[in-house]
Amino acid sequence: MLAGAALNQRSRSYTDWLLLAGFCGFLFFWGLGYFGLIGADEPRYAQVAREMLERRNWITPFLDGKPWLEKPVLYYWEAMLVYSVAGVSDWAARVPSALNATLMSIAVYLFLRRFRPAFQLDGALMTASAAGVIGFARAASMDMPLAAMFTIALLGWYGWYESGAKRYLALFYVSLGLATLAKGPVAPFLAAAIIIIFAVTATHLILVVRTFWIPGIVLFCAITLPWYIAVQIKNPEFFRVFVLQHNLARFGTDLYQHKESFWYYVPVLLLGLIPWTVFVAAALLESIRAWWSERKQSFQPENALTVFLVTWLIVPGVFFSFSQSKLPGYMLPALPAGTLLLAEYIRRRVLMADPRPDYLLVICHSIVAAFPLIPALMLNYIPLQHRLPWGSALAISSALAAALAIAMVVTLRTQLGLGMLRFVTLIPVVLSLAAVLRNAAPTLDATLSARPLVNQIDRMENKRLPIAGFRLSQETEYGLEFYRNQIIARYNWGQIPFGEHLVVAPSGLQSAIAEKVADRRVLYLGTFAPQGLDYYWVGAKGSH
Template identity: 35%
Template sequence: MRARDLPSAIERFLLSPFSLLLAVAIAFVLNAYSLPLTDVDEGAFSEATREMMARGNLVSPTLNDAPRHDKPILIYWAQAVSVSALGVSEIGFRLPSIVFAVLWMLALYRFCARHADRRTAQVAALVMALSLAVGFVAKAAISDALLNLFIALSMFGIYDYFCAERDGKPAGQTRRLLFYTYGMLGLGFLTKGPVAVFFPLLVSGLFFVSAGAWRAWLRAIFFWPGWLVFLAIVVPWHVAVYLDQGDAFFRGFYLKHNVNRYSNTFEGHGGKWYYYLVVLPFVLMPFFGWLLAIVGKLAGRLRRAPLGTMRGEGLFERFLLIWFVVVFAFFSFSGTQLPHYLLYGCTPVFILLAKYRPDFERRWLAYMPLILFAVVLAALPEILTFAAGKAGKPFEKTLLDGLVVAFSDQARWLLPLLAVAAIGLALWRSLPVWQGLLLAGLLQAVMISAIIAPRVIGVTQGPIREAAQVARDAGGTVVAWRIIMPSFSVYRQAATPTRVPVEGELVLTRTDRQSEVQALLAPGLRMNNLYQKSFVTLARVEREGQP
């Protein structure tokens, strides 16, 4: 093949189904079946599902035998189905997220194909699959892939309803769209509560009013058969959990994890109004520069869409932009801020990037954020070595020393490859920008899934998995002291309460807190270490002088 024909071959590959399959295999699946569950979130969701199945109570999740009110039930049911088929394993708990992420991607593809074209749909699906944050939630045993699927499906149903009203479609078709949308709202609510309904209602209201279609919006809002569908999905489990627990879930979830989480900082996850301005480049990496490159083109398109009319150009883009801005603004003023919250508003960004993909314009602006990110990754071994030398706390020092060793192998020369490739693609002036960035996205996904994640998770979670196996083989009662690692309970397949141990029990604690546990033991008792590695210690409490 001649060099000048290579860009055409790359385009054919990127627009073929094989590129989507490759993106899913690398970003969603690679190593999801083998890497240890991460704490706290993956471990907490997985252990709650395991305990729910072990107790035979499919209504009220618990975590280490204490009620867990963080989320509604749907993700636990999905994980329970998967674990029933695949067993208590990493892939058993993660498979639902992989499946939901693929469905999210396919829904995005179909929506773009309806309202744009198939080339745009293909590129949007690739951008989504290869974005850094999507890759993380797609292979994590948490609820975010499922929630993003239902938020996206709800929003897609809303815009389809708008188009049906605008185009004068038969009443039967608009009613079917409303039934469908309310169904998605109900499933989203059963996944994460009010947030799955709040954003679709607010975004749809702003959009319909801006398009002069407020009457159509009111007809949708007061479509009582749709609300019956919503209630039929949501109410039965809420009644069941009330009968099982009383009002504990309602106080714990709706008051603590919704109202209080928004107004106050939870678990140290506070931020500033500019938090998501800093986070957005990493969430979209390697495509943030792509977004910068198309801002002017997108702004020009929106100026041609006059407010207050259901006709005219730019309505599709306006809907997508309102969707993103509402999510971005809402969480920017939240008391609790986490990077993955922004994903609820990133589906429209994936579509806008695909619709306004740059060919040869603003090339270096499109590539520069990726190059800077890749340079940081290339310097990661040196950064870790420097941080380890500065660490003062024993826990931090132990982790960083472990990471330094983990990245001292072939990773030292593998990590710079992304920076070299990014610079090379930027210099390849005959290759369209969007194609080069998608190729870089595939390489970034390989770098994260095959090089960085195994080393980081191996150091931070590997000892927990090993300690759990030792504890399971040793048998007896196991407790934890000042260490929050729910994945330990998953691997041990038994709940691990937190308290001071007594004679004959095993205790899991951080290595730097072993002396603290010893000081709390009754006189004449000592800790006999069964396992100690990195920051993890597992010991049996025995009588002094006992062999």
């Protein structure tokens, strides 16, 4: 019997790994290049990594041939390694985030298997399939490397707290060092805040002192200090630009025009946890209610993980709510705490032989989980019409979402209940992502990325002329730079190339361009209609 049990356990482990690998491959890697880099950050970060690789410079980030010191280096290093193997492309620029998201999901699985066995696959798949995780796992940015390393660090710390094994504390310091290379001092600051608040709540303040482990601090410094010292030596302005402007000033002022309301991160967190939002909220409220009712009693060690996860979930949102610059990615490190809290909630309910959730909870969850399928199926219309289309397409997608929601309600109210939560909830996740990538990707590419614009220009122009922009958005400027691999001259800043060149501008600005280059000829070449952009040739009169 023991041999049979061991065989079953091994078989389940193989199945878990296959499912986790399959879902991570689909959620994070499939179709990474179906649409081009979007926004200002994706093409900018991708181009910085390319310029560093071309210079063989692993210390100073460069953009437009000049040092660009706004962010630390971990993402750039990862992208450079991928570029070295797979070549420079938008797909390759997104691979580091996908790999980090996969690593984070694996870490959640291993943590739960070691410390809360039986529902490790639930926790890993719920983490991988949260909307915020999927979105940032498919983006060329620093946010996912930070979130992954931060998550592994905190899981390592809690592993040390529960087991006393120093290898987990070493993992904490190593991962925290990498998180600091991903996005700077915010990682150790948030980790310290979470650990201190947990120690206070657990009435075990000695934890804070014990966390200061000399070998771990040496590991942290060995990982972080070499690059920070080297970049400061080579670029004396680094401290001012990175620390003073892009950390302190970003937090304390609206210098970068990202001001939002104090409560901004409440909807960001709720949206980022879709499709698990309803049950995470239920798990959070139950945990807070239990803690409040037992607050006058001595701290119960069996509740330690729940208290730690609640602290981890709440602290980043509270901290960044006081920041004058707010962006959605700032909440990404908190999302794994929510899905881990839900996995622990499911484990407790199943162990208590109470796996059937309330009707209202199930109905709300099913609606939240199934509803995204409607805009996912309609997404190829929205960028062009700026609304959901009425008619048969909307009716069919709504009917499909409603059918899925009803099926989820019926399934979750059976005796299996929460034991089926991950399976039934992943169905609309898979369908929604497939719809976005297969149906809407061409529309997203045409309306949000510079890639099709550059492809159209390249088909008309084979001389690889210098290129300029006039009254363009940052998104378009950085996109042109990445896909042309050229520095974009900005007419707005008086950067008008001396010789023959191309210029891209919003439609209808030919006369304004002609005024900028009064002594030269401006020839209209074409229009990229999806983004309302025209492109022109500018050269000496009598040429072309």
